[in-house]
Amino acid sequence: MSHSNALPWTLESLDFNRIDVARVRHNEDLFFLLCSSSFVESGSDLYTQNLIDHFADDQELQTWLRHYWEHEELQHGRALTAYVRCVWPEFDWDRGFNAFWNEYGAVCTAEQLEPCRGLELAARCVVETGTASLYRALHEITDEPVLKQLTNHIKSDEVRHYKHFYQHYRLYREREGFGRYKVFRAILRRVKEIKGEDSDIALRHVFNQCYPQHLGNETEFRRISDRAQGLLRRHIPAGMTVKMLLKPLNLPSSLQNMLEKPLARMSGKLFLH
Template structure:
């Protein structure tokens, strides 16, 4: 079955031939961010299958995951990979992705998921917060028109995915009856996992492909990827990120209002080392 008609946008709608290559090709930091994101997004089918199994018996959520979410996430990967190939054709994307997949596929297991279905949905809200913030930042960073269009599409998808996971989270919170403290712990665990696994593995394999002579040079790795992370850190939409992270905690309005601004000042530390 084809899902093209149900996708809010398609790869074919992007005019890759009109990319202003000279406007972006020199930006190695942006290359690292785009390519690492394309690796993670292109591995979404494995994560989807883990989630579908985790929510066995919940037909509504399983159907959305397998027939909508997975296809949109994989399209993100295909579109980002196509963009990278067009602007940086000398980069062997397939070779880099295979190396990434060999490592990432081994750690992306169902054991990573929260035992509680509701808490796993809270954790999913964290992941969608991170991706929505990432693509909003990339959209702000670039002035290349096709990349601006692509990152806006993906950011909108990720915000919509967040809303869907959040609605299912509320359903399970009522069913399972867990408290705010457990939600907070699940949110914190997933933030730490994002920092230590997904983004680091992807960036490392982009680096290894670009700098094979420095594969074991940790200082060089930190120097090159640190610049990319600094670029992202400076453009993270702090207020949006904090609001999305706090929403599953369902805090009293006065408490949320009191902590939003202080947390916004350190929001970039939530997703970047």
Template sequence: MNYATSLPWTLESLDFSRIDIQRVRQNEELFFLLCSASFVESGSDLYTHNLVDHFAGDQELQTWLSQHWEHEELQHGRALAGYVKAVWPEFDWERGFQAFWDEYGAMCTNEQLETSRGLELAARCVVETGTASLYRALNDITDEPVLKQLTHHIKSDEVRHFKHFYQHFRLYREREGFGRYKVFRAILRRVNEIKAEDGDIALRHVFNQCYPDQKDDDTAFRRVAERAHALLRRNIPAEMTVKMLLRPLDLPPRLQKAVEKPLAKIAEKLFLN
């Protein structure tokens, strides 16, 4: 099968030669966010293999993961890496990614997944919520046309991925019979993992590559990371984030409406340190 023909968009549709470099070149916070995202997305083949193993016997989900989700996620990584290389050619992306993957790849094991398949799908909804919110925020942050196009494509992909995981979550919820409390615990665990691992590790390796003389200076790293986090906090789509996070809990409409606004006020804390 030619997977490129089934992709919603292709790398070739992005014309990196049309990037208005001066609109983004001096924005270090944006560079850190884009580069760290490119690192995480570029490891999607390992995430996929772990999930395919976890859902052994579920041919429909395995096929979607390996023949669609993986290829779309890897395209995100290639597109983001290509953009970073075009705007910041002095940054050694391959070296930075290898250092990141040596650390992070070793942590991506099946043991990290929820033992319940249904609860793992709830956790996947959390991850897709985080990425959809990230790229929506990046899209709002930038006025550079090519990056605007790229982040719109990725955000749309992540929302669609969320819907697919959510559909399968509902099937497994019926099969496994777990309640809201277990779903809530699974959501909370994955939110905490995202905060503690993914973004922080990726940002740190971007920092190490940019500032090798400050590699062990945690204060200097935190200062740079906080500026990047602050940029996201100012642009995080809080309402969208909360609605997506609450979806697997399947709350009664009145309760859902009652908790959305209070949670929206603290939505940035769910994914940002």
């Protein structure tokens, strides 16, 4: 598997001075989605290190994680953060991120990873499915040109990351010989984890920073976060999400076709509350 040293795009290729602020500034739901995403992406170095340690003697995968994947994920964080700072300069991003990191850093541990390496790669495919779907949805939601360009860049990166993890997953599946049931269980565990923890922590710390007067008010937090996630759910690319999610199961085509339509109808609920 060959690698290219150059990033597919750079922060410098985005002209933040061209942002049409009036098109996005009023949209609080979009702000919550972008800012929470910037928090998670900016913490990529921690979960990259967890994965590098998990694949201790797989030099090829470790090299890709350390020199390619981590750099691209952190660039996503920098770009999203720069965008948020440009459009909503009054938001104290650093304070919000530090509070998020204190909580997220404590739960983002190696213990969360699947003990079986191949199953962890299946779980990584789930994560990349979620992020590719997220940025594709954000791309559809906005008509602001710079954000449209940025979300398209990130979506393309996440699809490419998915393909890379999937290639390695296939190698480990042959090597470790686990069955489809174990893969299904690993996929389900990671979907639940994403729904219940990662996005929730990030959204909560954006909320806490925006509404300190409602700190600890679960009803008000749910009202704001459900509204933002409702916007996202309406734009989730159903077909793409389901195909990517089912692929590691290596189902017979007849069964795959039978499952795709009903799952596509509920795709908005797969990664969201």
